[in-house]
Amino acid sequence: DVVLTQTPPTSSATIGQSVSISCRSSQSLLDSDGNTYLYWYLQRPSQSPQLLIYLVSKLGSGVPNRFSGSGSGTDFTLKISGVEAEDLGVYYCVQGTHDPLTFGSGTKLEIK
Amino acid sequence: EVKLQQSGDELVRPGASVKMSCKASGYTFTDYAMHWVKQSPGQGLEWIGTIIPLIDTTSYNQKFKGKATLTADKSSNTAYMELSRLTSEDSAVYYCARSDYLTGMDAWGQGASVTVSS
Numbered sequence: 001d002v003v004l005t006q007t008p009p010t011s012s013a014t015i016g017q018s019v020s021i022s023c024r025s026s027q028s029l030l031d032s033d034g035n036t037y038l039y040w041y042l043q044r045p046s047q048s049p050q051l052l053i054y055l056v057s058k059l060g061s062g063v064p065n066r067f068s069g070s071g072s073g074t075d076f077t078l079k080i081s082g083v084e085a086e087d088l089g090v091y092y093c094v095q096g097t098h099d100p101l102t103f104g105s106g107t108k109l110e111i112k
Numbered sequence: 113e114v115k116l117q118q119s120g121d122e123l124v125r126p127g128a129s130v131k132m133s134c135k136a137s138g139y140t141f142t143d144y145a146m147h148w149v150k151q152s153p154g155q156g157l158e159w160i161g162t163i164i165p166l167i168d169t170t171s172y173n174q175k176f177k178g179k180a181t182l183t184a185d186k187s188s189n190t191a192y193m194e195l196s197r198l199t200s201e202d203s204a205v206y207y208c209a210r211s212d213y214l215t216g217m218d219a220w221g222q223g224a225s226v227t228v229s230s
Contacts, residue, residue: 041217048209051218
């Protein structure tokens with residue numbers, strides 16, 4: 001199975017600060033169809049996960065544009081430009097290129 | 113509004129089975145696949161499998177083959193997951209989530225907790 005390694009495991013930020021989360025894959029996530037099936041999700045405390053980013057860098061519906069995704073191959077980054085209080089929770093990267101679909105171990109974002 | 117309404121929390125005995133549901137509304141049920149995801153207490157997320165209701169095709173994580181069975185009823189826009197031969201390792205919150213080919217799991221149910229205990 002593809003292993004997704006997220007760093008850091010925990011991040012602490014003040015309101016307005018920018019934060020980056022890394023996701024490194026054990027295999028390239030570039031599919032033979034030319035797409036890279038890498039997604040980012042946020043799970044707020046006691047809530048279901050919600051989609052932030054799909055196909056590496058495309059913003060999900062209704063997601064604020066302070067969230068952005070980048071990367072290719074095996075290295076990907078989620079950036080939050082100007083953290084807000086509602087951004088606390090656990091962030092997961094997910095790959096859908098290789099079967100089975102796998103999740104990263106998560107990055108917990110705390111607000112100082 | 114897209115909504116996935118999951119059935120309630122369950123307390124079940126070891127060795128028993130449980131079947132949970134995920135009722136979809138606000139979109140055309142057969143236009144999307146339905147995934148099921150497990151979250152063990154204090155742990156991350158694991159993909160169990162997917163069903164494509166339009167063609168009744170399923171795909172499972174090898175880890176959950178023989179444990180989970182996914183079905184869908186197009187007449188009621190409801191997806192189901194049955195878990196069999198339950199052990200304490202199956203105690204977790206289970207989510208359903210719809211997806212299309214590209215945009216990922218863009219709507220999730222509220223989750224259903226399964227507790228396996230005698």
